[in-house]
Amino acid sequence: MCTMGNPNEIRLAIVDNDDFVLMGLAAFLSRHLPNVRLAWKANTGTDALEYATDPANETDILLVDMSLEDMPGDMVCREIRSRNRMLPLLAVTSFSLIRYARRAAEGGAQGIVSKADFPALCKAVKLVSDGHTLCVRVGGETIGFEDVDAAYHRLVRLPVNRIERLSEREKYAMELYSQSYKPTQIARMMDVSAGTVKTYLDRVQNKLHLTSRAELIAYWWRRERW
CATH class of the missing domain: 3.40.50.2300 (Response regulator)
Known part of the structure; x- marks a missing residue:
């Protein structure tokens, strides 16, 4: 005991x-x-x-x-x-x-x-x-x-640093995805293929060290609080 x-x-x-x-x-x-x-x-x-x-x-x-x-x-x-x-x-x-x-x-x-x-x-x-x-x-x-x-000190700095790693195209694709647009719709809006959109989202997920699309969406929605 x-x-x-x-x-x-x-x-x-x-x-x-x-x-x-x-x-x-x-x-x-x-x-x-x-x-x-x-x-x-x-x-x-x-x-x-x-x-x-x-x-x-x-x-x-x-x-x-x-x-x-x-x-x-x-x-x-x-x-x-x-x-x-x-x-x-x-x-x-x-x-x-x-x-x-x-x-x-x-x-x-x-x-x-x-x-x-x-x-x-x-x-x-x-x-x-x-x-x-x-x-x-x-x-x-x-x-x-x-x-x-x-x-605490590592994490309060981390979100900004990680977001800064994203390219403008990756940020744009992620912003549209967070607004519930489907990859095929995002592809038309960005004038790229659906496969390219998937690549953008995969890169964002990897750069932010996240493990799923659900976690990625939740992270993106909360980033303004940081």
Whole structure:
């Protein structure tokens, strides 16, 4: 059983699309880390983003499920980290850490742990809530995580730098795509082939380090907030 060495309360928040898993994690951590209190919970990345950026919701650590339904967990981390320079983020997953570790690190999390590894979960919650970061060994490679401040400063600069990498044609194609125009329509408007439009969109997605068209659209819609 894990025990708390720090007498101060840990205000825990969790975002997980499976409410049964969410409440199970909260109950387990409260039982094995007596000073943990569930401050708030969310089932979607959208709700987590709203709660995590509300100053009224005082939180010491947020557990982020990496496979949410409305947006990828690493995108939730990135969105929160770029607006909140205080809240430690711990990514959690039911899948292999290899699948998400690098994406969680790039998204500004302070570590990642398996939901099924209960001792590691206890240890990670204590460490990350206390301002520490984790290192994970996956596939023969060690992936380190930045502290909250370093991740924040990297990400608040990142969107502008990445957008500047795009050509004017790529930006134009992406702007039309974000307005729900189909590639064939964009091709006619830009006087190019549909294949060229696909190439433009693929380049934008790669340059922005995103993994899907849905994530690309969400990123593009939110860029004005940065």
